[in-house]
Amino acid sequence: MNAKILVIDDDTSLRRVLEYNLQEEGYEVQAASSGEEGLYLFGQSQPNLVITDMKMSGMDGLMVLKSIKERSTEALVIIITAFGTVDVAVEAMKSGAYDYITKPFNRDELRLTVRKALQFSGLAEENKRLKSELSDKADFRTIVGSSKEMEKVFDVIRKVADTEAAVLITGESGTGKELVARSIHANSSRRDAPFVAINCAAIPRDLLESELFGHVKGAFTGAVKDKTGKFQMAEGGTLFLDEVGELPVELQPKLLRALQEKEVEPVGGTKVQKLDVRVVSATNLDVDKAIANGTFREDLYYRLSVIPMHLPPLRERRMDIPLLIKYFCSKHGSYKVTFDKDALHTLVMYPWPGNVRELENTVERLLIMRNSDVIGLGELPEKLLENGASGSAVIKLPDEGYSLEQLEREVVVQALERNHWNQTAAARFLRIPRHTLIYRLEKYGIEIPGDK
Numbered sequence: 161m162n163a164k165i166l167v168i169d170d171d172t173s174l175r176r177v178l179e180y181n182l183q184e185e186g187y188e189v190q191a192a193s194s195g196e197e198g199l200y201l202f203g204q205s206q207p208n209l210v211i212t213d214m215k216m217s218g219m220d221g222l223m224v225l226k227s228i229k230e231r232s233t234e235a236l237v238i239i240i241t242a243f244g245t246v247d248v249a250v251e252a253m254k255s256g257a258y259d260y261i262t263k264p265f266n267r268d269e270l271r272l273t274v275r276k277a278l279q280f281s282g283l284a285e286e287n288k289r290l291k292s293e294l295s296d297k298a299d300f301r302t303i304v305g306s307s308k309e310m311e312k313v314f315d316v317i318r319k320v321a322d323t324e325a326a327v328l329i330t331g332e333s334g335t336g337k338e339l340v341a342r343s344i345h346a347n348s349s350r351r352d353a354p355f356v357a358i359n360c361a362a363i364p365r366d367l368l369e370s371e372l373f374g375h376v377k378g379a380f381t382g383a384v385k386d387k388t389g390k391f392q393m394a395e396g397g398t399l400f401l402d403e404v405g406e407l408p409v410e411l412q413p414k415l416l417r418a419l420q421e422k423e424v425e426p427v428g429g430t431k432v433q434k435l436d437v438r439v440v441s442a443t444n445l446d447v448d449k450a451i452a453n454g455t456f457r458e459d460l461y462y463r464l465s466v467i468p469m470h471l472p473p474l475r476e477r478r479m480d481i482p483l484l485i486k487y488f489c490s491k492h493g494s495y496k497v498t499f500d501k502d503a504l505h506t507l508v509m510y511p512w513p514g515n516v517r518e519l520e521n522t523v524e525r526l527l528i529m530r531n532s533d534v535i536g537l538g539e540l541p542e543k544l545l546e547n548g549a550s551g552s553a554v555i556k557l558p559d560e561g562y563s564l565e566q567l568e569r570e571v572v573v574q575a576l577e578r579n580h581w582n583q584t585a586a587a588r589f590l591r592i593p594r595h596t597l598i599y600r601l602e603k604y605g606i607e608i609p610g611d612k
Contacts, residue, residue: 163278164188164205168198168212168224169240178211181267182274195219199227202235209277214241214248222252229256236277240265303339304487307477308605313340313469320467321347326419328404328464329442331471334517337442338402340471344440345398353397358390361406369411370427373418379428391424394437404464405443405450412457419463439464474512474519476566478573479609481508484516488523497527502537508577510544569604572597581608 165187169175175191182189190205192198196219198212210228214221221239228235239252239260249260258277261269303310320327321344329337338357345355363371370379374389390399401407407415418424419439423432441464450456474481482504489497499507512518522544526535537545571590579585587597600606 162186162188163209164190164207165274166190166192166198166201166205166207166210168192168195168210168216168221170194170216170218171213174213174240178270181270185271185274187274195221195224195227198224202228203231206232208236208281209274210235210237211274212237212239214239214252222248222255225252225255225257236281238273238277303336303343304484305477305480306483307479308607309472309477310480313471316467316469317343317347320344320469322349323467324438325466326438326464327440327467327469328447328461329440329469329471330447331442331444332473332513332515333444334515335471335473336516337444337471338400340469341398341400341402341440341442345400345438348398348438350397350438354394355398355400356390356394357400357402359402361403365408368408369414372411373414373424373426374429375427376429379426383428386426389424389426391418391435391437392433394435396436398438398440401439401441401464403443404441405445405447405456407456409455409457412460416457416460416463419460474515475570478508478577479607481512481519484519485523488520489527491520492524492527494527494533496533497530497535498533499535500537503535503540505577506537506540506544509574565604568600569606572600572604573606576606576608583608 165182167175167178167182167189169178169191170193172193175193179189179191190201190207192201195212195216198210199219201207202210210224212221212224216224219227221241225237225239228237233256236258237256239249239257240263241249241252241260242263249257249262252260258280259273261273303314305311305313317340327341327344329340331337341357342355345351358371360368370383370387370389372389372391374392375383375387377383377385418435422436423434425432445456447456447461447465451458451461485499485504485507489495507519507522514521522541525541526539530539572586575586575589576583579589583597583601584594587594590597601608
């Protein structure tokens with residue numbers, strides 16, 4: 161669509177010249193013979209660019225400019241002014257004009273100035289679009305999943321994001337705990353402040369205190385200058401404590417004090433620093449067991465888990481696996497790649513002990529090593545063929561025990577998947593009446609793809 165330009169000038173001959181030249185360049189042009197008429201047309205048509213003469217009877221160009229800017233701060237306005245009145249042009253620029261042209265001007269000067277203004281407008285729109293895209297990417301809705309289990313996760317994020325409550329995210333390794341933490345931050349009023357992450361299990365015990373709280377010069381051997389800790393870096397924003405269950409017992413009282421008093425004391429320092437930081441933490445440990453055996457303080461747990469969140473393992477939300485595979489293909493630039501029915505079935509049936517992280521690594525490897533844009537069963541890793549097709553996820557029970565209800569749920573889901581979600585066929589496969597299968601679907605909240 162061609163750009164719309166509004167020309168405002170009470171000089172009929174100049175107005176017609178401008179109108180003709182701009183139409184010759186392919187623009188859609190509206191013309192007004194006064195400032196008042198121009199403002200009316202601006203409100204009606206919302207043009208991409210306004211060109212107005214400075215000196216007009218009644219409402220002059222500067223008044224038009226200021227009125228337009230009051231209505232739309234992003235509106236582009238070019239002022240036409242007489243030669244020798246640069247001071248007037250400068251005043252117009254201060255009031256928000258994009259540029260000015262001095263009389264007399266030629267067609268090329270007009271054409272270049274208009275093109276430059278419209279290019280600027282396009283860049284501004286593109287910048288706005290990119291910011292919107294970035295905002296969307298940060299939004300929790302980009303966490304892939306449509307299962308009932310993930311809908312519960314999304315609901316918690318919606319409710320807690322814009323609060324100051326501490327959140328403790330639990331779940332197996334690879335379930336996406338940091339992604340959820342980032343989504344909480346991105347949907348909060350702290351979104352423009354830093355999101356700082358630290359993995360408590362990845363830093364040596366003797367350095368962790370300094371990493372968290374900072375240190376002053378000379379605090380210990382090798383402390384040659386002051387160091388800012390992660391708490392200070394996150395000022396005004398969110399601090400994500402990943403694998404917080406691995407935090408040494410001797411450091412836990414200091415973290416508890418930081419959370420209670422909202423202040424930290426750098427290692428070797430004497431001055432306490434007040435901070436405004438929200439803490440979101442995560443662990444893949446059994447917290448109750450850690451508290452029972454004395455490796456995690458119960459009072460710290462209650463301080464960290466005002467809002468507890470649990471991320472389900474991938475084997476408990478199998479209906480999300482096809483969505484995740486499609487997402488990872490897109491993420492790695494392989495938009496046209498698909499998986500045949502048997503390969504997809506095997507991927508869905510595999511228990512994925514490494515969860516979403518393992519699935520992404522597997523998909524990326526398959527994309528790199530594929531022979532065509534359709535990946536078949538024979539291209540899958542051997543361990544998937546051994547475990548996925550056989551349904552051993554419900555046969556090899558873990559040493560720590562397994563829920564009978566969860567076992568039954570998995571059997572029902574696998575039977576449905578094996579029979580392409582045909583309920584009659586799945587009931588026959590399980591050797592139960594169809595109404596019994598339907599009862600199990602309702603009991604365990606199992607959704608049939610396409611029923612939503």
